[in-house]
Amino acid sequence: MIDFRYLAQRYSTPLYVYDLDHMTKQYEALKEAFKARKSLLAYAIKANSNLSVVRHFARLGSGADCVSIGEVKRALLAGIPKYKILFSGVGKKDEEIREAIELDILYINVESEAELGRVEAIAKELGKEARISIRVNPNVDPKTHPYISTGLHENKFGVDMESAKRMYITAKNSDNLDPVGIHFHIGSQLTELEPIREAAEIVADMVRSLNAIDIELKFFDVGGGLGIRYDDEETIAPYDYAQAILGVLKGLDMTIVCEPGRFLSANGGYFVTKVLYEKINGEKRFVVVDGAMNDLIRPSLYNAYHKVEVVGEKEGEKTPADIVGPVCESGDFLAKNYPLPPLEHGDLLVLHSAGAYGFGMGSNYNTRGRSAEVVIENGKDRLVRKRETFEDLIALEKEFLED
Numbered sequence: 001m002i003d004f005r006y007l008a009q010r011y012s013t014p015l016y017v018y019d020l021d022h023m024t025k026q027y028e029a030l031k032e033a034f035k036a037r038k039s040l041l042a043y044a045i046k047a048n049s050n051l052s053v054v055r056h057f058a059r060l061g062s063g064a065d066c067v068s069i070g071e072v073k074r075a076l077l078a079g080i081p082k083y084k085i086l087f088s089g090v091g092k093k094d095e096e097i098r099e100a101i102e103l104d105i106l107y108i109n110v111e112s113e114a115e116l117g118r119v120e121a122i123a124k125e126l127g128k129e130a131r132i133s134i135r136v137n138p139n140v141d142p143k144t145h146p147y148i149s150t151g152l153h154e155n156k157f158g159v160d161m162e163s164a165k166r167m168y169i170t171a172k173n174s175d176n177l178d179p180v181g182i183h184f185h186i187g188s189q190l191t192e193l194e195p196i197r198e199a200a201e202i203v204a205d206m207v208r209s210l211n212a213i214d215i216e217l218k219f220f221d222v223g224g225g226l227g228i229r230y231d232d233e234e235t236i237a238p239y240d241y242a243q244a245i246l247g248v249l250k251g252l253d254m255t256i257v258c259e260p261g262r263f264l265s266a267n268g269g270y271f272v273t274k275v276l277y278e279k280i281n282g283e284k285r286f287v288v289v290d291g292a293m294n295d296l297i298r299p300s301l302y303n304a305y306h307k308v309e310v311v312g313e314k315e316g317e318k319t320p321a322d323i324v325g326p327v328c329e330s331g332d333f334l335a336k337n338y339p340l341p342p343l344e345h346g347d348l349l350v351l352h353s354a355g356a357y358g359f360g361m362g363s364n365y366n367t368r369g370r371s372a373e374v375v376i377e378n379g380k381d382r383l384v385r386k387r388e389t390f391e392d393l394i395a396l397e398k399e400f401l402e403d
């Protein structure tokens with residue numbers, strides 16, 4: 001049990017709290033599921049990129065999947081070795097590609113023929129051979145929210161199988177490219193196994209056809225996307241997930257790379273916010289809190305559900321209320337029609353499953369400093385990011401003020 005009242009008193013609100021022990025359990029469960037093969041779990045840094053969280057995964061032996069050179073540097077700073085770092089993403093800048101090659105990370109996940117050309121040219125300038133993997137788009141419907149679906153041709157990610165094959169041949173014939181892996185990532189918050197199995201099978205067939213023309217790849221990168229329980233959804237057990245992938249790899253001697261983000265960190269995270277006021281507009285009940293869409297945007301962006309816990313015993317009947325923040329947008333809500341007991345100024349609400357795509361998607365909209373972040377490990381709490389102050393928010397502008 002986490003003592004949210006004590007944490008709110010000690011660190012103030014709004015506040016992010018991360019239970020590192022839960023994250024350990026998730027990591028160990030997934031690693032164990034793949035034990036029949038060599039595997040690398042490359043934590044998707046974007047899910048929760050706090051340095052102390054990333055260091056925690058580094059200590060467990062995790063690698064990192066990064067989608068900007070900033071994330072690559074974060075991973076290195078947190079102690080993840082370069083040979084466990086991948087660089088993915090649909091729009092890498094030349095400077096980012098250059099730095100990734102110079103830093104000698106495990107491989108770059110290339111997402112288009114044009115990008116392959118840039119990687120080759122930059123590697124040539126540097127007199128190096130860049131290790132690459134190609135992100136293929138298997139055109140499988142992952143059956144998740146359209147904003148987090150990536151595995152269909154209508155999405156911007158990856159390349160179709162035909163183009164991928166041409167790209168592997170180009171890479172194989174280049175002095176500056178070393179094709180070492182194949183990658184797919186069909187979406188996020190996946191709760192159905194069949195699309196994953198189907199995608200893995202399509203990609204495994206591709207590997208076999210590449211082997212037939214003498215292109216041997218070492219890494220079979222299945223991306224991330226494993227779903228978690230926000231409410232009462234059925235999720236995929238790590239064992240079944242791993243079995244579905246292992247099942248299609250028969251006869252292929254490859255290391256499995258998996259890039260979980262949400263699965264590792266989401267349910268270890270909590271967003272703690274304090275009630276400011278209750279108000280009724282006609283029939284509609286609102287609970288106004290000190291946290292807002294700039295802190296946790298998932299409800300506004302995806303209509304996402306987060307379970308809400310009221311801290312302490314409250315008297316009275318539960319009635320539906322919208323939990324809203326102070327930001328000047330009608331889209332600023334943390335929950336809609338959520339059954340809540342009567343609340344008073346100072347009561348605490350805790351939004352669950354906030355450890356992934358929470359703080360990291362935050363902003364300073366409305367000149368609101370971002371929350372502090374705290375971790376709990378072995379029952380002890382410690383601050384891992386300070387609350388942003390007004391001075392922090394204006395630091396990059398102040399010097400340009402004219403008289």
Ligand SMILES: *Cc1c(COP(=O)(O)O)cnc(C)c1O
Nearest residue numbers: 044088188224225259260261262
């Ligand atoms: C976002 C992302 C992930 C992680 O997704 P989760 O749903 O958080 O597991 C993995 N790989 C790539 C390429 C991504 O863009």
